[in-house]
Amino acid sequence: MATDSEIQSCAIYKGRKKEDTYLFIERADDFERVPAALIELLGELTHVMDLDLGPKRKLANADIDEVRAQLRDVGYFLQMPRDDKDATAKTLS
Numbered sequence: 001m002a003t004d005s006e007i008q009s010c011a012i013y014k015g016r017k018k019e020d021t022y023l024f025i026e027r028a029d030d031f032e033r034v035p036a037a038l039i040e041l042l043g044e045l046t047h048v049m050d051l052d053l054g055p056k057r058k059l060a061n062a063d064i065d066e067v068r069a070q071l072r073d074v075g076y077f078l079q080m081p082r083d084d085k086d087a088t089a090k091t092l093s
Contacts, residue, residue, distance in 0.1 A: 007054040008068050010077075015042025022048065024077040033075025067088055 011028035017022055023042060025031065028050060031039060039045070051057075053068055062079045069079040 007061045009050065010067075010071055011050050013042075013045040014048050015045055017041065017043030018080065021078065021080040024051075024069055024071060024079065026075055029077045038076075038078065055058050076083060 008025045010026060011030075013023045013025070015023065018031060018041065019051070021042065023038075023045065025035065031045075035040060037062055053064060053071075055064070059067065067077045069077075
């Protein structure tokens, strides 16, 4: 398990169906821990980049500690525009 001082790598994807929504996963092309309903909601996924998440890295639209915790605990982090978060949460429930 990574500690707060370690660098955690991740792969970032965007979906065809949801604009400005990004899926962070632990390893490229490893969607095992991502719910099938979420993958279906996002549509065809395109790899955007790989990123090392160190404790001092800043992300434009997400809290680095939240991203790292979600990757560690559930295997993915979904970054979406603020106004889409409630609607997506209801869809996945």
